[in-house]
Every structure is written in structure tokens, then in C-alpha cells.
Amino acid sequence: MLKVIFYIKAQKANKNGEAPIFARINYMAKEVAVSSGKSISLDRWSQTNKLRNVLKLEKEKVIKHGLDNFQLAIEKKFNELFKIDPDVSLFLLKKELSGKAKTKKxxxxxxxxxxxxxxxxxxxxxxxxxxxxxxxxxxxxxxxxxxxxxxxxxxxxxxxxxxxxxxxxxxxxxxxxxxxxxxxxxxxxxxxxxxxxxxxxxxxxxxxxxxxxxxxxxxYQGRLNVKDAVFLSQEELNRIESKKISIERLDKVRDIFLFSCYTGYAPVDASNLTHDNISTANNGQTWLMTNRAKTSIRANVPVLPPTLHIIKKYDGKQEGLIPRISNQKMNAYLKEIADICGIDKHLTWYVARHTFATTVTLGNGVRIENVSAMMGHTNIKQTQHYAKVLDQNVMDDMLKVMERYK
Missing domain, CATH: 1.10.150 (DNA polymerase; domain 1)
Structure with a gap:
């Protein structure tokens, strides 16, 4: 709530004993002081109860009228800024009132x-x-x-x-x-x-x-250096999935990693999933439905058999669909899993997302528009980055062309 209080700066009184009148503006636990352009003697300010009493002197009536108009101006300017953003900057409000701001821009x-x-x-x-x-x-x-x-x-x-x-x-x-x-x-x-x-x-x-x-x-014309996304081939994915792991923490990390490989969800999105995110369509197909935390874009993904297996394995054992783990620990343990499975790639949680985009979906003929929708991309250009690295897809398409020209 906006609050305006008028006061005088006694320490700035001139030789005639008149001190400038300031407005103290308070809003959301912040305050700023603005000069009203008016002044009054210290005695009269005190005797008139800060101009609140019935005024007899014409000069004081004029000052009071000026302060009333100034307060209205403050409230009007505040309302204009409030319409733009409720979190009104008192610094900007002061500049507007003092005339130091030529325009808002x-x-x-x-x-x-x-x-x-x-x-x-x-x-x-x-x-x-x-x-x-x-x-x-x-x-x-x-x-x-x-x-x-x-x-x-x-x-x-x-x-x-x-x-x-x-x-x-x-x-x-x-x-x-x-x-x-x-x-x-x-x-x-x-x-x-x-x-x-x-x-x-x-x-x-x-x-x-x-x-x-x-x-x-x-x-600014700077550009990102685009690097090929690291992803797992189907053979490498199968190797991780079929590997017998007796260490509980690594087995749990393997499941979390595979969950993201088959859903494409980023770490923060995968960790936030609960049973409320599971939905069944009219045709009986189970879906995971959520918004990406990074972009707030819808990212709905059908539940594949490996995903369903992991959900059932951890059902009722924690609040979410899968165990929670920090990115730092996840990536550290994935290095151990890569060594155990004989995979010469730097595994991170995001490699799982890349694997979903390439090996699991694009590599199996899913249209790029649908992959983009499932991954919650804001535009298809982000998804095209994954399509570029799929030489096998290029070869499959060109074999069809070769057949035609035989």
C-alpha cells in the first residue's frame, strides 16, 4: 500500500527560519524522499500541526493546497507505473516526479x-x-x-x-x-x-x-559453438540395461539414467515427476504429462515398457516416480557405470536425454516434429541438432533412393 507523509528538513532552514517540505513515500517496505518545492517556518509548521489545523493565513492555505496537489500527482504517477509493473520502483517514481526523467524509456x-x-x-x-x-x-x-x-x-x-x-x-x-x-x-x-x-x-x-x-x-553477434551431442547407440544402451550390478547405489543410478533414456526428461523434470503426472488415454496407452521446468513448455511422453518397469520397481518407495539424487552424485556414479559396462564415453545425466532424442526416437523413425514436442523444445531447430548426427538415418533414406535408381 502506498503511503505519503510530509515532513520538514529543519537542518536545511534558511536565515528566515523557513525549512523545505519533503514527501516521504513508502511502498512495500521501501521508501524514498522527494522535495515538494514548498517551504514553511519551523514555528508555523509546529503551531498548525503540520498544516492539519484550520488555516487562517493565506500563504499557508496556498502551501497546503500545493501539498494536496503534489500528493495527488504522486498517487497518479504511482498508479501509472503500477499498471506497468506492480513492483513499482520508487527510484523511478522519484525521477518521474522530480522531472529528471525525460521519458520512461x-x-x-x-x-x-x-x-x-x-x-x-x-x-x-x-x-x-x-x-x-x-x-x-x-x-x-x-x-x-x-x-x-x-x-x-x-x-x-x-x-x-x-x-x-x-x-x-x-x-x-x-x-x-x-x-x-x-x-x-x-x-x-x-x-x-x-x-x-x-x-x-x-x-x-x-x-x-x-x-x-x-x-x-x-x-551483439556472438554465436554458440555447436558440438555433437554425446549419446548411446542401441548396443551400448542394451549393454547398460542388461548388465548385472550388485552395488545398490549404482543399480539405482542405472535405473534413473535408463528412465531418462526412455523418456527424454532433463534431470530437474525427471526428479519432479509423481504419480499425478501419469495419465491413461482412451486407447489404454499410459502417458507421462508435465511441463518442462526450464521453459514451461508441455512435454508429454508415452510410457515405454522399460520406463514402466522402472516405475513399478520404485513404486511406493519414495515420493516421486524415481529416486532423487543430485546431479553431482549422478554424474560421478555414471562414470563407474561406464567403466563397468566397458563404454568409452563421458556419461552424464544429459547423455540420457540425448540418447532419447537420437537412438530411441529419431533412430527408430519417429518424426522430428513429434520428438521436438516430447522433449519440450521451444522450436524444431533445437531438435534438428540431434538429427544431424544420425548417419544411420541418412544411409537408410539413401538406400531407398538407390533402390529407385537400380
Whole structure:
């Protein structure tokens, strides 16, 4: 709730004993002070009970009328900003009232852009629409940007409209060679590209709110270095599935890994599945139905026999469909499983997702559009990355062409 209280700054009284009147604006446990442009003597402020009593002097009536109008202006401007975003920035409100902001689009700094976006994104996380890990990446992007400006320009913030190609180039150079995180110096190309994509996304959010005219990061042309996805062949998948493993922790990790191989779910999505996510269609086919935590995109997958076997094996033994385990432990134990099964590949939880996309689906003739839908991809280009590595599919298609030309 917005609250406005008028007070005087006695320490700033002039030689005539008149002190400036300020408005203290409170909202959501935050406050800011704004000058009203009016002043009054200390004695009269006290004798009129801060202009609350019946006023007789014409000068004081004029001051009171001016304060009333100023409060209305505060409330009007606040309501305008509230319609854009309920989490009103009092800093922006003050700039609007003091006339320092020429327009809303010129008023917002780059860190305010990140703060507005991250506050909005947190609401989506709290509602279960996006993953908390994605919010952590946006917060990390904000911290990196803050550190860059302090080191490179010796400033705490900058107006978004002042960001130019030199700023973006220097930011890329700083992220690549100078930034530090967990004892490591410098960030690899793909991570740099993703961080700057985060800045683009935050700016696009503020463009939608009519707080920015254009996106200052659109000038960035960095590209991801696309690497072939590591996945298991059908023979390797069978080897892991049929291997007798007596160590309980490895047997459990093997089941979790195979579950993702046959569903395509990412770690966070697989761990969050419960019996509420299981649905049976009219034709009797069992489905797993959920939204991807990363993108909030629907990702429904038919339950294959190996998946059903794993679900039944762990039924009633924990809250979710499969046991929960951290990514760090999962990937560490998968190295042991790779050694036991004689697989010369760096196994991670995400190799299971790649295996679903390639060997289990595309490799068995499932149309790429359907694979994209099951994996919860935002566009088919993401899925095409997996299709490129399937030489066997190319050969199968070309054999049909060869038959025709015989």
C-alpha cells in the first residue's frame, strides 16, 4: 500500500527560519524522499500541526493546497507505473516526479532492467512455471554486469540508452578473459553467449513494459559453438540395461539414467515427476504429462515398457516416480557405470536425454516434429541438432533412393 507523509528538513532552514517540505513515500517496505518545492517556518509548521489545523493565513492555505496537489500527482504517477509493473520502483517514481526523467524509456538503468526482469522471473519460479536454476543464472548475469562496470568504467550503473557497441565488446572481453567464478578465471564462449542472451531477454522484457525504446544488446553477434551431442547407440544402451550390478547405489543410478533414456526428461523434470503426472488415454496407452521446468513448455511422453518397469520397481518407495539424487552424485556414479559396462564415453545425466532424442526416437523413425514436442523444445531447430548426427538415418533414406535408381 502506498503511503505519503510530509515532513520538514529543519537542518536545511534558511536565515528566515523557513525549512523545505519533503514527501516521504513508502511502498512495500521501501521508501524514498522527494522535495515538494514548498517551504514553511519551523514555528508555523509546529503551531498548525503540520498544516492539519484550520488555516487562517493565506500563504499557508496556498502551501497546503500545493501539498494536496503534489500528493495527488504522486498517487497518479504511482498508479501509472503500477499498471506497468506492480513492483513499482520508487527510484523511478522519484525521477518521474522530480522531472529528471525525460521519458520512461530514458529513465531506466541497465541494473534496473535486470532487477525488473529478475523480479518478474522470480514470480514465475514461485508459481512453478520456471526453474529456480534459471533464475540463478539471471542473478549471476546481473552480478557479472555489476562487477564489469565497476572494474572497467568505475561506475555503479549506467543508463540503458548509453550502452553502445564499445560497451558490449568490452563486456564480452571481460566475461571471456577477466571475470572470476569459483576460483576460475574467464568464461568459455558458449557461456558468454548465453549470459549476453540473458541481457537481451531482460531488455526485451522492459521493451514490453514500454520502459525501453530498443534493445542495446541486439548489436551483439556472438554465436554458440555447436558440438555433437554425446549419446548411446542401441548396443551400448542394451549393454547398460542388461548388465548385472550388485552395488545398490549404482543399480539405482542405472535405473534413473535408463528412465531418462526412455523418456527424454532433463534431470530437474525427471526428479519432479509423481504419480499425478501419469495419465491413461482412451486407447489404454499410459502417458507421462508435465511441463518442462526450464521453459514451461508441455512435454508429454508415452510410457515405454522399460520406463514402466522402472516405475513399478520404485513404486511406493519414495515420493516421486524415481529416486532423487543430485546431479553431482549422478554424474560421478555414471562414470563407474561406464567403466563397468566397458563404454568409452563421458556419461552424464544429459547423455540420457540425448540418447532419447537420437537412438530411441529419431533412430527408430519417429518424426522430428513429434520428438521436438516430447522433449519440450521451444522450436524444431533445437531438435534438428540431434538429427544431424544420425548417419544411420541418412544411409537408410539413401538406400531407398538407390533402390529407385537400380
Amino acid at each position: 530514458e529513465a531506466i538503468t541497465i541494473l534496473e532492467v535486470m532487477e525488473r526482469h529478475n523480479t518478474y522471473f522470480k514470480k514465475k519460479v514461485d508459481a512453478g512455471d520456471r526453474a529456480a536454476a534459471s533464475l540463478q543464472k539471471y542473478e549471476r548475469a546481473k552480478d557479472l554486469l555489476n562487477n564489469f562496470m565497476k572494474k572497467q568504467y568505475r561506475i555503479n550503473d549506467i543508463d540503458s540508452t548509453e550502452i553502445n557497441s564499445a560497451f558490449v565488446h568490452n563486456l564480452e572481453e571481460y566475461l571471456t578473459y577477466e571475470s572470476t567464478f569459483k576460483g576460475r578465471k574467464g568464461i568459455k564462449n558458449n557461456s558468454v553467449v548465453k549470459y549476453i542472451k540473458n541481457y537481451k531477454t531482460a531488455c526485451n522484457h522492459c521493451i514490453k513494459l514500454d520502459l525501453l525504446e530498443k534493445n542495446p544488446f541486439n548489436i
